[in-house]
Every structure is written in structure tokens, then in C-alpha cells.
Amino acid sequence: MLLNQLYPFFDVSKTFDEIDRFFGTANRPSRFRKVPQGAFPTINVYDHEDETVVVAEIPGIDPDVLEVTVLRDTVTLKGKRPNGAEEDQRVHRRERGTGTFSRTLTLPDAVNPDTVQARYENGILRVTLEKAAEAKAKKIAVQS
Amino acid sequence: MTTQELTQRCSNQGTRTEEEHTHYYQPATDVRETDEEVLLLLDMPGVSNDHIDLVVEKGTLTVTGQTDPEEQGEPVYRETRVGDYRRTFSLSDDVDTDHISAEMKAGVLTVRIPKPEKAKPRRIEIARA
Numbered sequence: 001m002l003l004n005q006l007y008p009f010f011d012v013s014k015t016f017d018e019i020d021r022f023f024g025t026a027n028r029p030s031r032f033r034k035v036p037q038g039a040f041p042t043i044n045v046y047d048h049e050d051e052t053v054v055v056a057e058i059p060g061i062d063p064d065v066l067e068v069t070v071l072r073d074t075v076t077l078k079g080k081r082p083n084g085a086e087e088d089q090r091v092h093r094r095e096r097g098t099g100t101f102s103r104t105l106t107l108p109d110a111v112n113p114d115t116v117q118a119r120y121e122n123g124i125l126r127v128t129l130e131k132a133a134e135a136k137a138k139k140i141a142v143q144s
Numbered sequence: 145m146t147t148q149e150l151t152q153r154c155s156n157q158g159t160r161t162e163e164e165h166t167h168y169y170q171p172a173t174d175v176r177e178t179d180e181e182v183l184l185l186l187d188m189p190g191v192s193n194d195h196i197d198l199v200v201e202k203g204t205l206t207v208t209g210q211t212d213p214e215e216q217g218e219p220v221y222r223e224t225r226v227g228d229y230r231r232t233f234s235l236s237d238d239v240d241t242d243h244i245s246a247e248m249k250a251g252v253l254t255v256r257i258p259k260p261e262k263a264k265p266r267r268i269e270i271a272r273a
Contacts, residue, residue: 042223042224043223043224044215044219044223044224044226045220045221046215046217046218046219046220047219047220048217048218053215057189057190057251058251059188059189059251059252060185060250060251060252061250084185085174085176089177089178089183090177090178091175091176092175092176092177093174093175095172096172096174096185096187105221108220122189122250122251123187123188123190123191123250123251124189124190
């Protein structure tokens with residue numbers, strides 16, 4: 001990279017680290033670096049002892065057009081966001097995305113596809129997936 | 145508003161700590177216009193109807209949305225942080241602030257700002273000779 005040749009100490013990721021340090025956000029997951037550009041919906045995954053919870057931010061859709069499929073340890077979210085502006089409307093600013101989306105996510109553990117629960121509320125999809133029997137942690141009694 | 149006042153206000157709201165309240169996320173917004181009104185659409189996932197706050201002060205509209213607390217459990221993969229939303233908009237002087245209305249649906253807030261009568265387009269008849 002030319003910039004590196006001109007300024008050997010110029011390093012974008014280091015600069016971001018410095019910014020994080022300055023604002024006290026170091027070691028926190030960050031919105032603008034982890035997410036590939038345009039990835040929609042943004043997804044967080046939370047681990048519980050017996051279940052995995054996938055939380056996706058999908059504002060402004062009809063839950064009927066949302067499709068959630070589970071295969072072993074992958075979850076796929078598919079859907080379409082309405083096109084938005086009507087004909088008699090002039091658009092001054094458009095930051096919200098529209099159109100179809102599809103994202104597939106690999107979970108840390110295999111899940112039981114029969115007990116998956118999905119709930120859409122306030123623009124957030126929350127999928128609760130029970131871990132498959134073989135993925136659940138088992139306590140082993142120690143004999144003495 | 146000074147930072148001190150802001151912190152004061154935030155800490156009065158109780159439930160959340162000061163540190164959390166100094167971070168706001170800017171919701172993605174569409175601005176559209178029809179002959180009758182200006183429409184703002186704000187993506188605020190995780191904000192319920194009762195946790196929206198719209199304030200008009202000195203020609204500025206401030207929209208604040210408080211999200212539900214983050215999911216419990218250990219985060220193993222994260223693309224977004226959970227937090228409250230805030231965005232401000234400048235209004236033109238002749239906007240009728242009493243008739244601004246807002247509706248929250250599926251995490252999208254629609255704000256309707258009606259245009260004053262004199263700002264609406266009027267058809268001019270052409271006199272025939």
C-alpha cells in the first residue's frame with residue numbers, strides 16, 4: 001500500500017485501536033469493524049448453558065415474510081424489507097436499506113431443530129435454539 | 145445543554161448507569177416529503193412504544209428511544225451493540241409543532257410533520273386570453 005511506503009507508521013487498524021483507547025471502547029466489539037459492509041440483519045449470538053440465542057435486528061418487516069431455517073448447527077434468516085417510498089413521495093434521504101436479505105450463521109454447537117422458537121417483537125427477531133443432546137455439557141461425578 | 149446537565153438528566157431517569165447513558169446510537173433515517181407533510185422514518189429495533197421520547201425545543205426535534213436491556217447470557221458473537229438511540233433534526237420556523245405525530249411499528253418510528261398552509265404547493269390557474 002502506497003500510504004505504508006510513504007508513512008511507514010501509518011496503519012489503519014492501529015489508528016482504530018488508538019481511537020478505541022481514547023474513547024474507552026478498547027476490547028469491546030465494534031459496530032464498524034466487525035460487520036462486513038452492508039450485512040443485514042446484524043446478528044448477536046448469546047450462549048446459555050442449554051440453549052443458544054440468536055438476536056437479529058430486522059426493523060420494519062412483516063414477520064410472515066420472514067423465513068428461519070435450521071440445519072444442524074446453522075441458522076438461515078431470509079426475508080424482504082418493503083421497498084418504502086410511494087410514488088407521490090419525494091425522497092430526501094435514504095439510510096434504511098430495502099430489498100431481500102439472506103444470512104446464514106454457524107452456531108458454536110449443534111442444536112435440536114424440533115424445539116426452535118422464534119419471536120419477532122419491536123423489530124427484533126429472537127431465535128432460541130436448544131442445544132442438541134450431545135452438545136450439552138455433562139457433569140461427571142469424580143470418584144474418590 | 146451542557147454535559148453536566150445531560151448527565152444530571154440521565155441519572156435522574158434511574159434504571160441505567162451514567163456511563164451507559166452517555167452513549168447513544170444514531171438510528172438510520174429516511175426523509176421523505178409529500179405535498180402535505182414531511183415524513184421521518186427511523187430504524188430503532190428493540191424500542192417499544194412506551195420508550196419513545198420526542199421533544200421539540202427551539203426549532204429542533206430530538207427523538208430518543210430507550211431499548212430493552214440486552215439479552216442475558218454470554219455473548220459469543222457480536223455485530224452490534226445494544227443501546228439507546230438519539231437523533232436530532234432541525235425544523236424550519238413555520239412548522240406547526242402542535243400537530244407533529246409519531247407512530248412506532250415493528251421497530252420503525254414514523255414521524256409526520258405537517259406542512260404549514262403557506263408551504264403547500266398551490267396550483268395556479270392560467271388565465272386564457
